[in-house]
Amino acid sequence: xxxxxxxxxxxxxxxxxxxxxxxxxxxxxxxxxxxxxxxxxxxxxxxxxxxxxxxxxxxxxxxxxxxxxx
Numbered sequence: 370x371x372x373x374x375x376x377x378x379x380x381x382x383x384x385x386x387x388x389x390x391x392x393x394x395x396x397x398x399x400x401x402x403x404x405x406x407x408x409x410x411x412x413x414x415x416x417x418x419x420x421x422x423x424x425x426x427x428x429x430x431x432x433x434x435x436x437x438x439x
Contacts, residue, residue, distance in 0.1 A: 372434040376422035378432055378439075389432075389439050394420045399439035 377392040384390055391395045396418050404414050405426060415421060422428070433439060 376425045376427060376428040389437075391420075391425050391428075394422075396421050396425070398414075398425075398429045398432060401425060402433050402439050405430060411436055 378379045378389045379392045380387050380389050385395060385397060390396055391398060391401075401414060401418065401421065404417075411426060414426060418425075429439070
């Protein structure tokens, strides 16, 4: 999903009960972060989550480093 804008994590009570997801998707940001922490390769993450924005992995890691809960 290359759109030219930075991926954004949003919380909407009508989407997965308010779980933080990537805007325009139903991909939970916490799932992506868990994959990163488990050592899953970028290739595998994008293969499992084809709607993940191209910079989604970095955005999830930044979100976590900022201390925001996923």
